[in-house]
Amino acid sequence: TQLLEQSPQFLSIQEGENLTVYCNSSSVFSSLQWYRQEPGEGPVLLVTVVTGGEVKKLKRLTFQFGDARKDSSLHITAAQPGDTGLYLCAGGATGTASKLTFGTGTRLQVTL
Amino acid sequence: NAGVTQTPKFRILKIGQSMTLQCTQDMNHNYMYWYRQDPGMGLKLIYYSVGAGITDKGEVPNGYNVSRSTTEDFPLRLELAAPSQTSVYFCASSYRGRGGSVGQPQHFGDGTRLSIL
DSSP: OOOOEEEOSEEEEETTOOEEEEEEOSSOOSEEEEEEEOTTSOOEEEEEEOSTTOEEEETTEEEEEOTTSSEEEEEESSOOGGGOEEEEEEEEOTTSTTOEEEOOOEEEEEEO | OOOEEEEOSEEEEOTTOOEEEEEEESSOOSEEEEEEEOTTOOEEEEEEEEETTEEEEOSOOTTEEEOOSSSSBOOEEESSOOGGGOEEEEEEEEOOOTTOOSOOOOEEOOOEEEEEO
16 A cells, blocks of 8 residues: 655744745655645645656745655745645556545644 | 646535535546545545546555446445545546557646545
């Protein structure tokens, strides 16, 4: 069974601070996705990375896929209250009907 | 576009009752999934389907059943509700072309919050 561990589990920071969320596994994934989930809603895709070492930027969010495709990180610069939510990483493997293995989640709260 | 629609949004069941959670998508996606999300946890896959008439078990299928008679609909049935099935249930869909692809996004509904007392 493939497992994805996220750290930290909870993060409470003030507006303007930087933060990094980690997603680690002992398994190799063909792709790694990051989702954000707000209360009462389903997860929404932020980004997909598929190549080892790949870095993608989405405004103030920077995503990196580890060289060995076993881990990923999400870095937020100058966090804003609108970044508040549950961040989930999800790993995909080839030949698995596009099934995803979800991480344990990181709950982020950004206060003024 | 409605995307993925789940009904009902909330439900309270008594132990031993049965119910069907409805899921429909209007994006002509071939793949559909059911997940459960327990407090403080990520999502666990219950069942999935790669097309009409084809379903398969995920990580936590016990106590659930599914069917996929059309591309659009993928209902999840609980036959004998148990307190351990109290959770938030999410339905999702994605599209995979004939050539196959990596990292296709999954589109989620807003969930059904189910309590079993």
